[in-house]
Amino acid sequence: MSTSVGLAGAGRSAAELYAPSLASAPAIRFAGVWSRSPEAAKGLAARFSVPAFGGFAEMLDHCDAVAFAVPPAAQPSLAARAAGRHVAVLLSRPIADDLAGAEELAGAEELAETVADDVVSQVALTWRYAPAVRTYLGTQVRRAQPVGGTARLISAALASDAPAWRARRGVLMDVGVDVVDLLDAALGHTALVRAHGDPRGWIGLLLEHEGGRYSEASLLATAPADLPARAEIEVFGPGGSAMIDCSDATGPEALGTMVEEFADAVEHGRPHSLDVRHGLHLQRLLDAAETDLLAGR
Structure with missing residues (x-):
């Protein structure tokens, strides 16, 4: 059927x-x-x-x-x-x-x-459906027993011919959603997020996860087109570290x-x-981060 x-x-x-x-x-x-x-x-x-x-x-x-x-x-x-x-x-x-x-x-x-x-x-x-990401979360992250992590995203996704709504909202409301989601999946439910930077340029995020874990992310989606894309997530803990570059993980x-x-x-x-409830959880985090960014302009 x-x-x-x-x-x-x-x-x-x-x-x-x-x-x-x-x-x-x-x-x-x-x-x-x-x-x-x-x-x-x-x-x-x-x-x-x-x-x-x-x-x-x-x-x-x-x-x-x-x-x-x-x-x-x-x-x-x-x-x-x-x-x-x-x-x-x-x-x-x-x-x-x-x-x-x-x-x-x-x-x-x-x-x-x-x-x-x-x-x-x-x-x-889409990152969450990639086999490499699922292996990362299910095996490598568990082995690391993470207490914290970092993310770095460098992309040209919004540099030239992006749709108007994407260019207007900036990196946070575009691939930033995927970064926040993956840190949330790797380190636990995100209870708080803070942000600084330029909504349409480079931004930094600080995330507090339940259980006393923390992560930081740096995001840029207006990099030159000839700069290699990166979407790196790395976590650290008593079991070591675990890293994945999601720019090569989806397709x-x-x-x-x-x-x-x-x-x-x-x-x-x-x-x-x-599901939609998880989408709402992410939207609340994005809204808090975007509020910080707008207040800092």
Whole structure:
């Protein structure tokens, strides 16, 4: 039995990441594409020989689940509509443009409570689906018994032709989400975060994890294009150290795992550990960090 999944969005990530993964997953029937740009939706749908839907509600009539490749500001209202129809949601990260939107999506509004309680939700934190990252967290980090850690991300992701919303929000609300999430996974639930720096330049984070653990992260996503990308996470403890560079850890295999797990969760009605509640936890951390950054300008 296959799970029918529609794709909301027809931009670069939809075309280069989501659509190929949905089309190639054995457990998924790619139901079609909807976008606020009808021509873009038609073009992407034609590439994969699936329907292009004229309206979001029409797509919901033809699928069990929706994968979102839309800007964060657009996602909460669309995902809430899907949840109201008991359609599962694969959410982009961050799950919203701000904390209010994330809280609405995760359950502050009556309709969005459906997302949290009755409908499968999953967040596309792609690093976490990579085999190398899972081995790192499950074996190397456990062996190190970490008491603290560091992260360093150097990227050109926002240096030139990034979508306007990504360039506007800066590194924290882009790949910064993945860094915070992985430190959270490696060192335990993050209770507090502090930030300083330039929201659209270099920023530093200090994270306090439950259990008396601490980590620090330095992030830059406007590096020159010829500078090698780095996404290094390293933890330290009585068992030694454990390091991984996530810039080399993700790819088609991670995306394939992500959509396969989503299809399995939808088919069997099982919650996923990286669900909308986890997305809300990360959004709260991002909001606290962004507040510090804006106050320091």
